[in-house]
Amino acid sequence: MMTAIQPRVVAGLSSYSATALRFVQSLRSAADIDDSAHAVAVYQASQAIYDLKCCKDFLEQQGWYCPPRQTTGDFLTSVTNPVERQARDGMESQVLRTPDEFEAYWYLSPEYQELQRIMKEHNNEVTSNSENNLRPLKEQKIQAQTDHTRLASPYLLSVPMQIKINTKRATSPWPRSTVCNHSAIVEKHKTKFLLAVAFNIILYFLSNLRREPSQFFIYFLINFIVMFVMSAVFRTMAAITKTVSQAMALAGVFTLALAIYTGFIVPVPYMHPWFSWLHYMNPIYYAFEILAANEFHGRDYGCSSMIPAYPNMEGDTFICSSKGAVTGQNTVSSDSYIWASYNFSYTHVWRNFGILIAFLIGFLSRLHGAQFVHHEYH
Structure with missing residues (x-):
């Protein structure tokens, strides 16, 4: 009787090696002794592994022909290929052809009926003794958990202890752990800080931005926070997807949207x-608005051209040709200019900073939830 289903992972073993064969033989023996089932992924398994247990006879009963020197693996794959598979003599008109026919044959086969009987017996036994079966496992988990860890927590260590351990290690043995993702961000804060200092100082002064302490430190703070926010964004994308290709596709579309709707390529007033x-x-x-407002705030720029372009204009009879201009003034307020051009305002600086912090907390929380769900269902 089946008492447990234990998934096994075979990695790093050549399917044609004696080690792989002995490993599969051990699983075969364990299944017979413990009445357990083992799900094993073996790529390009050797003939010796197929000989342990195979469905070759099941397919031959359907009328398919396996040549004498053809391996079992090639025979099994050939049955799924209409070009390669061969029917036994006299069975050409009786063998199964379509997926529906294969499915119907399986449901009517004695093997399927026997499997259903075993599964039913197992389910009845597990259902009737579910609490008794789970109690020892729950007790073992509770005994293994450290102090201050919630009994309902799926982890053996408390969150502070996990953070402490992961902070000391650059690489963690729990790559899918929720705390590992958070600690990975915390662990790299020194590197990110050094990168932010080197990059932003060079860029700031090469660009000849405002040489004022308040403007510089606001600029540095926002760029530093944005690094953490975007790190959390892309980590969340990785957590909610199952494959690298899914994550790359999602990140590509998201990055394109980030670039277009930042407010520079397409200013807000021109967005559809x-x-x-x-x-x-x-x-x-929000970060771009802060940086733009931080640089332009409190400045007045002289007009390069007037409308109308007559000399010695006085009163309110002229206006600068730039956006944000006011009639009768030879200068344009930079605050008015960025508002008229981009809908940016210096009054939004600290509001936007709070929104960035909210984004950071939100994506970290979403990352935590995604990792918790992954742990629960895997």
Whole structure:
């Protein structure tokens, strides 16, 4: 009788090696002794492994022909290929052809009926003794848990202890752990800080931005926070997807939206109403508004041309040709300019900073939830 289903992972073993064969033989013996089932993924298994237990006879009963020198693996795959499979003499019109026919044959076969009987007996036994079966496992988990760890927690260590351990280690033995993802961000804060210092100082002074302490430190703070926010964003994408290709596809679309709806390539006043709402969901938009307002705030720029272009204009008879200009003034307020051009305002600086912090907390929470769900279902 089946008492347990134990998934096994075979990694790093050549399917044609004696070690792989002995490993599968051990699983075969364990299944016979313990009445257990083992799900094993073996790529390009050797003939010796197929000889332990195989469905070759089941397919031959259907009328398919296996040549004398053909391996079992090639025979099994050939049955799924209409070009390669061969029917036995006299069985050409009786063998199964379509997936529906294979499915119907399986449901009517004695093997299927026997499997259903075993599964039913196992389910009845597990259902009737479910609490008795789970009690020893629960007791073992509770005994293994450290102090201050919730009894309902799936982890053996408390969150503070996990953070402490992961902070000391650059690489963690629990790559899918929730705390590992958070600690990976914390662990790299020194490296990110050094990168932020080196990159932002060079860029700031090469760009000849405002040589004022308040403007510089706001610029540095926002760029530093954005690094953490975007790190959490892409880690969340990795957590909610199952494969690298899914994560790359999602990241590609998301990065394109981030670039377009930052407010620079397409300023907010020019965004189409159908898609303008995307910039509200873009963390970089809020950071870009802070940086632009931080640089332009409190400055007045002289006009390069007037309308109309007559000399010695007085009163309110002229206006600068730039956005944000006021009639009768030879200068343009930079605050008015960025508002008229991009809908940016210096009054939004600390509001946007709070929104960035909210984005960071939100994505870290979503990352935590995704990792918890992954642990529960895997």
